Ligand code: CO
């Protein structure tokens with residue numbers, strides 16, 4: 581798991597620029613599936629055939645990550661930027677970012693701002709070490725997107741890195757693809773684009789696949805750090821079965837099925853109510869006439885920072901849960 585997670589979290593792929601991460605994911609799992617397709621939006625769809633009697637299941641993990649998009653380059657070579665997805669001031673100040681071409685920079689803010697609360701993204705900038713506009717434009721253009729620079733680290737059975745949201749989910753799908761033996765159901769593993777800017781890739785891919793059931797795999801927040809927002813999810817207490825977030829109320833039968841399968845294999849699991857946020861299930865369940873959908877979430881601390889933290893056992897148990905779901909009959 582560690583090598584895979586390292587490869588996935590360190591590969592560039594902000595929303596709208598998923599080519600590299602898509603290539604890495606395809607390379608990892610293409611030998612294990614029956615068909616692979618890349619659609620107009622850039623979603624990577626891997627199909628694994630069932631035994632002909634099961635349901636059509638769409639499993640979706642978004643492969644895009646949040647980023648900083650260059651909006652302006654000043655005379656001194658400093659880059660102004662806007663957000664692609666949930667980039668916050670606090671998570672970005674004086675951090676390091678990297679562009680697709682490997683150019684690195686420090687993100688800082690106008691020093692005259694006295695109160696930290698007055699710092700907004702439009703009063704921040706990226707310093708790529710250029711001495712003027714000309715030098716800067718040789719390396720970076722308006723519209724280029726940087727992501728947090730964050731090599732993977734391990735500490736006490738936990739992984740710390742950037743883009744755990746949602747490369748951890750991508751890792752779960754890849755492992756599931758590899759470990760599936762007797763797949764009862766027709767499984768479409770979709771590595772979606774542009775989730776972080778509004779669940780866009782899931783929308784078109786769910787329409788095309790038209791599944792009987794949708795399962796999103798993504799990270800979720802936890803409530804287990806000092807004075808955290810109240811939330812029942814803890815790191816290391818098992819994959820979370822989603823009841824609700826800001827984008828979806830999960831279909832009760834899908835949620836119950838997940839609970840049953842988790843109990844069948846006797847893994848720890850927890851129930852997730854996320855009072856904000858969203859995931860691909862939000863788009864899938866509203867497709868066509870409606871598609872019963874749910875989500876398996878990986879507990880993750882410090883979501884949308886450069887140092888998101890997940891627990892190895894949660895990942896392993898998440899894979900077991902997905903495999904068990906796919907290898908058994910799905911009754912809805
Ligand atoms: Co996110």
Ligand code: ZN
Nearest residue numbers: 745746798799
């Ligand atoms: Zn996510």
